[in-house]
Amino acid sequence: MKFLEVIFGNGRWIYFWHGLEVTIVLTILALFFGFLLGVLISMLRTSSVKFCQKIANLYVTIIRGTPLLVQLLIMYYVIFAEYRTMPKIIVAAVAFSLNSGAYISEIIRGGIESVSSGQKEAARSLGLSEFYTQLYIVMPQALKNSLPSLIGEGISLFKETSIVGWIGLGDIMRGADDIRSLTATAFESLVAAAIIYLVITLIFTRIMSKVEKRLA
Amino acid sequence: MSIVVKKLEKSFENQKVLRGIDLEIQDGETVVLIGSSGSGKSTFLRCLNLLNVPDKGQIFIDGQEITNPKTNLNKLRAKVGMVFQSFNLFENLNIIENIKLAPRKVLHLSNKQAEKEAIELLKRVGLGNKAYDYPKNLSGGQKQRVAIARALAMHPEVILFDEPTSALDPEMVGEVLEVIKNLAKDHSRTMVIVTHEMSFAREVGTRLIFLDKGKIIEDGEPHQVMNHPTTERAARFFQNIKN
Numbered sequence: 068m069k070f071l072e073v074i075f076g077n078g079r080w081i082y083f084w085h086g087l088e089v090t091i092v093l094t095i096l097a098l099f100f101g102f103l104l105g106v107l108i109s110m111l112r113t114s115s116v117k118f119c120q121k122i123a124n125l126y127v128t129i130i131r132g133t134p135l136l137v138q139l140l141i142m143y144y145v146i147f148a149e150y151r152t153m154p155k156i157i158v159a160a161v162a163f164s165l166n167s168g169a170y171i172s173e174i175i176r177g178g179i180e181s182v183s184s185g186q187k188e189a190a191r192s193l194g195l196s197e198f199y200t201q202l203y204i205v206m207p208q209a210l211k212n213s214l215p216s217l218i219g220e221g222i223s224l225f226k227e228t229s230i231v232g233w234i235g236l237g238d239i240m241r242g243a244d245d246i247r248s249l250t251a252t253a254f255e256s257l258v259a260a261a262i263i264y265l266v267i268t269l270i271f272t273r274i275m276s277k278v279e280k281r282l283a
Numbered sequence: 284m285s286i287v288v289k290k291l292e293k294s295f296e297n298q299k300v301l302r303g304i305d306l307e308i309q310d311g312e313t314v315v316l317i318g319s320s321g322s323g324k325s326t327f328l329r330c331l332n333l334l335n336v337p338d339k340g341q342i343f344i345d346g347q348e349i350t351n352p353k354t355n356l357n358k359l360r361a362k363v364g365m366v367f368q369s370f371n372l373f374e375n376l377n378i379i380e381n382i383k384l385a386p387r388k389v390l391h392l393s394n395k396q397a398e399k400e401a402i403e404l405l406k407r408v409g410l411g412n413k414a415y416d417y418p419k420n421l422s423g424g425q426k427q428r429v430a431i432a433r434a435l436a437m438h439p440e441v442i443l444f445d446e447p448t449s450a451l452d453p454e455m456v457g458e459v460l461e462v463i464k465n466l467a468k469d470h471s472r473t474m475v476i477v478t479h480e481m482s483f484a485r486e487v488g489t490r491l492i493f494l495d496k497g498k499i500i501e502d503g504e505p506h507q508v509m510n511h512p513t514t515e516r517a518a519r520f521f522q523n524i525k526n
Binding site: 193194203 | 332334357358359360361362363364365367369371372373374375376384385388389430433434437
């Protein structure tokens with residue numbers, strides 16, 4: 068079998084193994100911080116203070132209007148230019164978190180707007196502050212409503228990390244590239260990378276649909 | 284608590300809904316607000332806890348001007364309960380949590396104390412066995428009784444009812460009205476009720492206010508107003524309802 072020889076011969080699979088670790092750690096970091104940032108920005112966007120709305124709007128517009136690759140390269144070659152000792156995975160995690168935060172904030176904003184105004188009025192009529200109303204009534208319902216879209220964002224983010232080879236970070240895609248150049252065979256290494264992404268996406272989807280069912 | 288309203292006005296997008304309302308409600312009164320749809324009665328009620336902010340005029344509750352921007356709204360609303368047409372139970376919380384949330388976070392009751400009071404209130408509205416159900420599993424009538432218990436948990440001195448039976452199936456109206464009637468009996472709190480249920484209004488109300496086009500045109504004892512209205516508009520309204 069040529070396929071198995073290309074991937075496993077000479078212990079080449081280790082490139083994928085290390086790449087897998089980088090891709091997964093990066094995705095988890097970016098999702099975690101992107102989520103926190105997304106909640107914060109969505110609250111700013113739906114707040115009654117005009118200035119907060121404007122700042123949040125500007126942020127989302129810039130992030131969504133420029134390519135992720137450009138953002139990543141600016142982060143690495145400009146913003147972190149003076150900090151070459153910084154691990155590349157941190158630089159990438161910052162870029163991906165900032166990017167994902169903008170998309171997640173839009174998803175959560177949709178969730179917030181789907182909570183009926185009666186829920187807020189009932190909470191305020193009982194004397195609950197705006198903050199408590201958001202915390203205990205609006206946000207839990209908004210997050211539940213946005214869960215399907217958040218899962219979608221998680222999957223996109225996972226796949227989009229495949230551009231980190233541009234700053235020399237060895238992820239799954241970079242592993243495929245290395246094997247490709249070592250063996251001078253494109254088909255096997257690229258298909259193997261595709262299979263790895265697909266399998267992880269399927270596992271993640273399966274787990275999240277179970278979570279979704281339990282929350283329903 | 285007494286409620287005093289002076290020259291209250293409110294518009295929505297150039298449409299005048301309230302055109303100068305003056306009213307004094309004494310402590311312990313049960314006032315029923317009647318009027319055709321669009322007369323401004325719900326808007327007026329929602330002004331009383333500032334869910335709608337009036338454009339002009341003043342409202343005093345217990346002598347304190349709530350229309351003054353410096354008033355602590357959360358403190359005021361803790362004392363003025365509201366029951367909505369569409370119940371508005373918190374969908375993410377079970378029944379007991381619905382009732383406990385505000386007493387815990389606003390009145391700073393301990394969980395134990397809040398739980399105890401919530402169970403008592405649920406028994407009082409006949410739903411002691413539903414404490415751990417979620418709102419989506421309750422019927423409309425049950426939801427509205429929970430909503431009343433939730434309002435009562437704050438020990439309000441005023442309760443506002445915004446068409447509490449309008450969204451209910453006919454066979455569930457009775458159970459909700461029964462709960463409200465029992466509340467009105469002891470006159471320990473002021474109640475303002477917007478309703479279309481005339482026999483209920485007659486039975487429970489100590490006073491009937493009739494609104495038309497954003498103004499009060501009748502104000503008196505319910506039997507008196509229904510049987511001998513002083514305006515032609517109100518006379519026509521009660522006549523149409525009888526037919």
